[in-house]
Amino acid sequence: MAAIIETKNLTKRYKKLTAVNDLSLSVESGSIYGFVGPNGAGKTTTMRMLTTLLHPTAGEAWVAGYSTRRQPREVRRVIGYMPDFFGVYDDMTVWEYLDFFAACYEIPRPVRARLVADLLELVDLGHRRDDMVDSLSRGMKQRLCLARTLAHDPQVLILDEPASGLDPRARVEIRELLKELSRMGKTIFFSTHILSDVNEICTHVGIVEAGVLVTEGTLQDIQHRLVPHRRLQITLLDPTRAEETRLALLEREGVGEVRLADPPQGNGSADAHSAAPALLEVNFTGDQAAVSALLRHLVARGLPLLSFTEAPHDVEELFMRVTKGIVS
Amino acid sequence: MTAPASGSAAPAPVAPAASARPRRSLREWLTGNPVTLKELRGRMRGARAFIVLIIYLLSLSVFVTLLYTLYINSNSGGYYGGSTLPDRQVLGKFVFGSVVGTELLLMCFICPAFTVGAMSGERERQTMDLLRTTLLRARTLVVGKLASALAFAALLLVAALPLQSLAFLLGGVAPEEVVIANVLLLSTAFVYCAAGVYASSIMRRTLGATILTYGFVLLDTLGLPIALMPVAALSSGLSYGVFLGPPPLWIQGVLLYTAGVLISTNPLATAVATEVVLISDQTLFTFSVPLSDVLGHTVNAPLVSPWLPWTLFSVLLGVLLILLSVAVIRRGER
Numbered sequence: 001m002a003a004i005i006e007t008k009n010l011t012k013r014y015k016k017l018t019a020v021n022d023l024s025l026s027v028e029s030g031s032i033y034g035f036v037g038p039n040g041a042g043k044t045t046t047m048r049m050l051t052t053l054l055h056p057t058a059g060e061a062w063v064a065g066y067s068t069r070r071q072p073r074e075v076r077r078v079i080g081y082m083p084d085f086f087g088v089y090d091d092m093t094v095w096e097y098l099d100f101f102a103a104c105y106e107i108p109r110p111v112r113a114r115l116v117a118d119l120l121e122l123v124d125l126g127h128r129r130d131d132m133v134d135s136l137s138r139g140m141k142q143r144l145c146l147a148r149t150l151a152h153d154p155q156v157l158i159l160d161e162p163a164s165g166l167d168p169r170a171r172v173e174i175r176e177l178l179k180e181l182s183r184m185g186k187t188i189f190f191s192t193h194i195l196s197d198v199n200e201i202c203t204h205v206g207i208v209e210a211g212v213l214v215t216e217g218t219l220q221d222i223q224h225r226l227v228p229h230r231r232l233q234i235t236l237l238d239p240t241r242a243e244e245t246r247l248a249l250l251e252r253e254g255v256g257e258v259r260l261a262d263p264p265q266g267n268g269s270a271d272a273h274s275a276a277p278a279l280l281e282v283n284f285t286g287d288q289a290a291v292s293a294l295l296r297h298l299v300a301r302g303l304p305l306l307s308f309t310e311a312p313h314d315v316e317e318l319f320m321r322v323t324k325g326i327v328s
Numbered sequence: 329m330t331a332p333a334s335g336s337a338a339p340a341p342v343a344p345a346a347s348a349r350p351r352r353s354l355r356e357w358l359t360g361n362p363v364t365l366k367e368l369r370g371r372m373r374g375a376r377a378f379i380v381l382i383i384y385l386l387s388l389s390v391f392v393t394l395l396y397t398l399y400i401n402s403n404s405g406g407y408y409g410g411s412t413l414p415d416r417q418v419l420g421k422f423v424f425g426s427v428v429g430t431e432l433l434l435m436c437f438i439c440p441a442f443t444v445g446a447m448s449g450e451r452e453r454q455t456m457d458l459l460r461t462t463l464l465r466a467r468t469l470v471v472g473k474l475a476s477a478l479a480f481a482a483l484l485l486v487a488a489l490p491l492q493s494l495a496f497l498l499g500g501v502a503p504e505e506v507v508i509a510n511v512l513l514l515s516t517a518f519v520y521c522a523a524g525v526y527a528s529s530i531m532r533r534t535l536g537a538t539i540l541t542y543g544f545v546l547l548d549t550l551g552l553p554i555a556l557m558p559v560a561a562l563s564s565g566l567s568y569g570v571f572l573g574p575p576p577l578w579i580q581g582v583l584l585y586t587a588g589v590l591i592s593t594n595p596l597a598t599a600v601a602t603e604v605v606l607i608s609d610q611t612l613f614t615f616s617v618p619l620s621d622v623l624g625h626t627v628n629a630p631l632v633s634p635w636l637p638w639t640l641f642s643v644l645l646g647v648l649l650i651l652l653s654v655a656v657i658r659r660g661e662r
Contacts, residue, residue, distance in 0.1 A: 087455045091370040096369060
């Protein structure tokens with residue numbers, strides 16, 4: 001898939017401080033790219049360069065094929081930018097706010113009325129159309145800001161900490177909105193501290209620290225690069241056969257450590273009156289065919305399997321592995 | 329350096345092509361700038377605009393009433409005492425002069441307030457970045473802010489027209505005077521609003537922009553008497569201390585034109601001097617001042633009524649400040 005955002009050796013220096021250092025990243029069209037890093041890692045600076053607000057000291061960046069240095073206007077036409085602050089006017093109503101920004105994107109007046117109504121519907125603020133922006137809750141303001149970024153139907157959304165400072169409900173709402181926008185074909189490039197969001201919605205991740213891109217790719221790619229083995233979780237209906245299962249697993253090639261873990265809570269399929277099921281965690285090196293063969297092996301042995309799953313990627317673990325806690 | 333092949337997929341244009349722009353009506357032209365529309369909506373919302381208008385008209389009325397009372401109670405007839413105009417017409421001129429003078433003074437201090445927060449306010453609200461990532465051009469932003477401020481200033485001027493017209497009941501005010509007085513007021517509003525926009529563009533904070541703008545306004549209005557003092561002192565010193573009579577013609581000429589330039593860069597002095605020239609020379613355009621030295625040489629120094637150079641000065645300075653503001657906003661953050 002073609003890259004819609006690309007940077008080559010992007011660097012930003014402020015006197016002695018190097019905020020972004022030789023950063024080369026590539027964001028595929030249609031992806032949801034999580035730009036993760038500690039505070040002061042250079043995420044916002046990178047985003048400000050991508051949105052033409054800052055000139056790089058060195059290097060180059062392109063959005064949809066347009067150079068941020070030489071074709072800023074074309075870049076602005078294809079991006080929607082939401083900074084990490086609200087940036088709302090307190091003396092405007094909700095529809096005036098959207099109408100104003102739509103006008104700033106040179107959208108003709110006859111189209112704007114319908115557009116504003118559609119945007120408000122998309123972010124579920126239609127009922128607050130005539131309220132003052134100032135009277136909205138934090139989550140609503142964030143949704144309004146997101147609607148603003150969509151006024152000119154951009155291909156790429158560049159969102160700086162879209163979920164920061166929001167309550168859990170508002171965070172879920174924003175997350176759902178981002179998924180919806182992705183389904184609409186938008187490429188979403190967003191920075192975040194919230195690793196669970198990355199896990200939940202990102203197709204790609206870039207981890208940045210001290211202005212340097214530490215790693216980049218899909219979560220699976222990064223996982224395979226950093227943690228070569230898979231982590232399988234096997235639940236047994238009969239906990240007394242855990243040891244037998246462990247030995248059966250160790251017979252197979254690629255099986256590393258097998259550990260008996262605490263059973264999962266609230267397993268709906270478990271009989272409340274019987275003993276709690278046993279959970280085995282297995283480090284396994286092998287491809288998907290090998291995983292399938294392993295499952296067949298256990299079933300053939302007549303072991304009472306309740307579930308057999310590959311544990312989801314633990315972004316926090318990956319993050320801790322690749323970052324060293326340095327800030328620029 | 330060219331864009332990488334992988335990222336060269338050109339996007340479909342979102343906005344309509346600018347080349348096929350149809351002719352716009354006056355209303356569309358006025359509301360075509362989104363910044364002007366937004367600013368006017370904000371400015372006219374609620375009681376704020378109404379209160380500003382009331383305070384402005386009340387101050388104007390109080391000042392004019394005071395001046396009128398003072399004039400009526402004084403037997404000298406003030407400045408116009410020596411004129412040959414009938415008393416009622418002299419009073420009409422005085423009332424008109426009082427209204428316009430007070431309006432001018434108020435404009436000098438109200439107009440900058442309309443624009444000192446124009447750009448710095450956007451930075452403080454953190455909306456400047458949002459605007460700079462849209463297709464809004466720097467010139468549209470600057471002109472939009474200025475236009476909305478000028479529109480409100482124009483509203484204040486229109487609202488004060490009934491007060492100006494009180495003088496028409498008494499007579500003595502020519503239609504040209506009314507036109508020139510309002511040109512003077514508008515040009516003053518223009519240059520001081522532009523000064524506010526410029527200060528707001530170069531300062532990060534509105535407080536800094538306020539100090540800078542009012543510093544300029546004070547220097548331009550109150551600084552003039554201070555600047556004129558050495559000119560007057562030099563003229564007097566040369567006459568009585570050095571030459572024991574009128575100094576050479578070229579020195580008189582230099583002093584005369586220096587004073588003229590200083591007057592023409594100050595709206596209040598311009599207003600007074602324009603009225604003086606109108607009464608003494610019966611002209612609103614060109615006139616001459618006879619100069620003579622101790623040897624009996626005489627020359628007529630040609631001059632123009634101060635409102636003309638002031639209008640030119642204020643328009644040129646205003647345009648320059650707008651262009652500089654556009655350049656500052658366009659350059660943005662490096």
